[in-house]
Amino acid sequence: MRCRSRLLAIVVPAMVVSLGAAPGALAQEPSLEYQVKAAFLFNFAQFVDWPPAAFPSPTTPVTLCVAGEDPFGALLDRLVAGEVHDGRPFAVRRVAPAGELSGCHLLFVPRTERARAAAILARAVGPATLTVGEFPEFLAAGGMMNFFLEENKVRFEIHQSAAEQAGLRISSHLLRLARVSGAVDTEPQPYALVP
Amino acid sequence: MCFTARAFRVFDTNQYMSWAPERLLPAVMRRLRRSVALAVAAMLAGFAPGLPAAEPYDQPVERLKLLSLEELMEIDVISVSRRPEPATDAAAAITVLTGEEIRRSGATTVAQALRLAPGLQVARLNNRTWAISARGFNITNANKLEVMIDGRSVYTPLLSGVFWDVQDTLLADVDRIEVIRGPGAAMWGANAVNGVINIITRRAAESQGTRLILGAGNEEVALAGARYGGRLGATGHYRVYGKYNYRDEQKLAAGLEAEDLFRKGQAGFRMDRDLSPRSGVTLQGDLYLGRLGQLNQGDTHVSGGNLLGRIVRRTAPRAHLQAQFYYDRSYRHVPLIFEETLDTWDFDLQHQLQASDHHVVWGAGYRRSLSRTVASPTLLFDPTERATGLFKAFAEDEFGLLPDRVFLTLGSKFEHNAYTGFEIQPSGRVRFLLPHKQMVWSAVSRAVRMPTRLENDARFLGPGGAVVLRGSRAFRSEELLAFEGGYRVRPVPGLALELAAFRNRYDHLRSQDLPSPPGPIVLANTLEATSSGLEALVRVQPVARVHLSAAYMRLALDIRRKPGSLDVRGGASEGNDPDHQLLLRASADLPGQIELDAAFRAVSALSTPPVPAYAELDARLGWPLKPGLVISLVGHNLLHDRHPEFGAAGPQRVELERSVSLRLSWDF
Numbered sequence A: 001m002r003c004r005s006r007l008l009a010i011v012v013p014a015m016v017v018s019l020g021a022a023p024g025a026l027a028q029e030p031s032l033e034y035q036v037k038a039a040f041l042f043n044f045a046q047f048v049d050w051p052p053a054a055f056p057s058p059t060t061p062v063t064l065c066v067a068g069e070d071p072f073g074a075l076l077d078r079l080v081a082g083e084v085h086d087g088r089p090f091a092v093r094r095v096a097p098a099g100e101l102s103g104c105h106l107l108f109v110p111r112t113e114r115a116r117a118a119a120i121l122a123r124a125v126g127p128a129t130l131t132v133g134e135f136p137e138f139l140a141a142g143g144m145m146n147f148f149l150e151e152n153k154v155r156f157e158i159h160q161s162a163a164e165q166a167g168l169r170i171s172s173h174l175l176r177l178a179r180v181s182g183a184v185d186t187e188p189q190p191y192a193l194v195p
Numbered sequence B: 001m002c003f004t005a006r007a008f009r010v011f012d013t014n015q016y017m018s019w020a021p022e023r024l025l026p027a028v029m030r031r032l033r034r035s036v037a038l039a040v041a042a043m044l045a046g047f048a049p050g051l052p053a054a055e056p057y058d059q060p061v062e063r064l065k066l067l068s069l070e071e072l073m074e075i076d077v078i079s080v081s082r083r084p085e086p087a088t089d090a091a092a093a094i095t096v097l098t099g100e101e102i103r104r105s106g107a108t109t110v111a112q113a114l115r116l117a118p119g120l121q122v123a124r125l126n127n128r129t130w131a132i133s134a135r136g137f138n139i140t141n142a143n144k145l146e147v148m149i150d151g152r153s154v155y156t157p158l159l160s161g162v163f164w165d166v167q168d169t170l171l172a173d174v175d176r177i178e179v180i181r182g183p184g185a186a187m188w189g190a191n192a193v194n195g196v197i198n199i200i201t202r203r204a205a206e207s208q209g210t211r212l213i214l215g216a217g218n219e220e221v222a223l224a225g226a227r228y229g230g231r232l233g234a235t236g237h238y239r240v241y242g243k244y245n246y247r248d249e250q251k252l253a254a255g256l257e258a259e260d261l262f263r264k265g266q267a268g269f270r271m272d273r274d275l276s277p278r279s280g281v282t283l284q285g286d287l288y289l290g291r292l293g294q295l296n297q298g299d300t301h302v303s304g305g306n307l308l309g310r311i312v313r314r315t316a317p318r319a320h321l322q323a324q325f326y327y328d329r330s331y332r333h334v335p336l337i338f339e340e341t342l343d344t345w346d347f348d349l350q351h352q353l354q355a356s357d358h359h360v361v362w363g364a365g366y367r368r369s370l371s372r373t374v375a376s377p378t379l380l381f382d383p384t385e386r387a388t389g390l391f392k393a394f395a396e397d398e399f400g401l402l403p404d405r406v407f408l409t410l411g412s413k414f415e416h417n418a419y420t421g422f423e424i425q426p427s428g429r430v431r432f433l434l435p436h437k438q439m440v441w442s443a444v445s446r447a448v449r450m451p452t453r454l455e456n457d458a459r460f461l462g463p464g465g466a467v468v469l470r471g472s473r474a475f476r477s478e479e480l481l482a483f484e485g486g487y488r489v490r491p492v493p494g495l496a497l498e499l500a501a502f503r504n505r506y507d508h509l510r511s512q513d514l515p516s517p518p519g520p521i522v523l524a525n526t527l528e529a530t531s532s533g534l535e536a537l538v539r540v541q542p543v544a545r546v547h548l549s550a551a552y553m554r555l556a557l558d559i560r561r562k563p564g565s566l567d568v569r570g571g572a573s574e575g576n577d578p579d580h581q582l583l584l585r586a587s588a589d590l591p592g593q594i595e596l597d598a599a600f601r602a603v604s605a606l607s608t609p610p611v612p613a614y615a616e617l618d619a620r621l622g623w624p625l626k627p628g629l630v631i632s633l634v635g636h637n638l639l640h641d642r643h644p645e646f647g648a649a650g651p652q653r654v655e656l657e658r659s660v661s662l663r664l665s666w667d668f
Helices: A002-020 A032-046 A075-080 A111-124 A160-165 A172-177 A182-186 B005-011 B027-035 B039-047 B060-066 B099-105 B110-116 B453-457
Strands: A062-067 A088-095 A106-109 A130-133 A145-150 A153-158 B093-098 B120-124 B130-134 B145-149 B174-181 B195-201 B209-217 B222-232 B236-247 B262-276 B279-294 B297-316 B319-334 B338-355 B358-373 B379-381 B385-402 B406-417 B421-434 B438-449 B458-461 B467-470 B478-489 B495-513 B521-540 B546-561 B580-590 B594-603 B614-626 B629-636 B654-657 B659-667
Touching (some): A032 A062, A032 A106, A032 A130, A032 A145, A062 A075, A075 A088, A106 A111, A111 A130, A153 A172, B093 B110, B099 B174, B099 B594, B099 B614, B110 B120, B110 B174, B110 B594, B297 B338, B358 B379
Parallel strands (some): A062 A088, A062 A106, B145 B195
Antiparallel strands (some): A145 A153, B093 B174, B120 B130, B174 B195, B209 B659, B236 B262, B262 B279, B297 B319, B338 B358, B358 B385, B385 B406, B406 B421, B421 B438, B458 B467, B495 B521, B521 B546, B546 B580, B594 B614, B614 B629
């Protein structure tokens, strides 16, 4: 009986959560691709060291920002809920493409903002913001990390010097898993972004 | 696709995560489901009619958080499922060694890398010879494993064992090594009796640019490796590589040099190219040449090469058709003992598809081996030349018994070989997904080890040329009936526990029978055995940059004579395994991007012949001089000046010496 009630204690809240969102909540779950990408973003934060100046106070949260239309729905918020990084909680912020980027420790630029990526990046380069995109010319436009699909799997590439210029240290673990994108590193192709 | 569809079938996550709950099984299953008196089911009925049964536990957020970056990178996000699962959710005892783990271990050959795999028996006799098995029966050239490199089977049909001294590749380009303990015969066929080792190299696209590896040390006197990868037109990539190992002699127990100087070079290439958005082709090959020292006699000469082509085509959104062909030649000359040139041609066709609730994979193929031997004063094969053919076909189906909860896999291999004709090797596997990231699986399998030329054609000669031991045309397949089960759980992020237990019954094992009236000893099948064991693995990631693991293996193997047996060896030549093994590993990223790795292993004593228990430590310290340039200090067998791992005791038993080397790895 006791066992059963413990089971209930676990299952009931889970049910309430999944039902409480909305009748159509399941249908609105982001695609598996974005579920996985959200998990990657959460993981990236674990493997990046921001400069101390990026956190004005000891309680400043690690802020994950999504530019423009958020493909994750509420997933990113649920993913980071209750998590800490070096003692700091996480926060998720949606920013308008032309909005304020200061305070963003990680900025995800979804495909839908592709046309505006250069402008967004130009404003994000200053502060210690790890920029993550998901379209081919993102690194060339000055982005730091970029998702791509290979054999139906989510992979990522890193523009290390761009991250270093912003004062970020990316763990070697992350670097090793990333695609070697030397060509992108040495031959920036900003024209790719010109409409 | 960078490896065989068969491997894909068992390991690719997408195969096991595609049971979309909306595609419920017909009425039978629904009735079954109703009869399961779980509180959960009742609740689901009450709270959420129409909701898939698994939903409460399958909050994707919770699952996703548990996955490492490496696991996230393996999720197929397009093809099928909505439920991300790590590759290790198959209903079998599987370990995957990642390329990164292998790199950080400081291993220089594939055989050495296998020391990392929990649950294997790995013993090194000298510079060139290894004894590697799973679930017991370890001998040099242990004969119950299927070993593949990129879909090419590399055990020799001469004796069903692997010559580990020549089966190698550039480890820097290895994507992963999958190790299955337990029978995989329903998929891989004869010889996948006790386990399967699947070595998978990266696609050419994932090994682009230049890498140089140089090393020098007291034992690994010189090692060098180089790889260059580039583009091939708009949709293709290629790489070429070379490697060279020069190892100093080990020591004999008596303290003299073991005269096992090891020199071997290898080169190869791989090309992957998309033919269309739905099809791709891979072409790859290797060449090697080696000279391996032998005690008190001339050097062993080995050489060989292979060429493999594979075409994969997506025939429907969830179906693949693959055709693969390879040719492999190996030459080995052990002075005064053995000389063989072996040619193998293999053609293999596979189709995997998903139809409603069923994941089906089936295939067929033909392998032809031509073995040409030269008689020596101590061993000859009669006939000296022999060609053998092997027809193979298999089919497997996985389907859900309870949606998103219980999965059943039924399959069988059907083979026709030159020695015993038809062999059928069926297997049934079931796995249960339980709340709180738990998985329970169980399997029953039949597997056989086919006879080889050794057991049919070999004649061992004594002084004066008299036959003292001979093979026999009557030799039949060794048989296994295996029962196994396992449990996996990830209670919290950063903690994983895996348990596997097995009980195996072997029949018609190879024996050495002394006929009456006395004549040469004959290889026959009058032994049987039972084995049981437990394999436990805990992996902990206390902080993001530290990985710890502990593995314990318990094995009890009892080989005995069947009633009426004339065997004179009692199975002493068939296996020599430790009852207990412990493997502890730690891997840490220290500040300054310094990598520290250590692997401690303790192996209990062997009995026939006796080898003392030992414990040893391997370690590696790597630090980046600049991006892409890593210098590392690697030590193997650090705890003792030297220790034996296998072989008969005596002044001439080889003992492995402490090895320390300095290495440089440069990417540019």
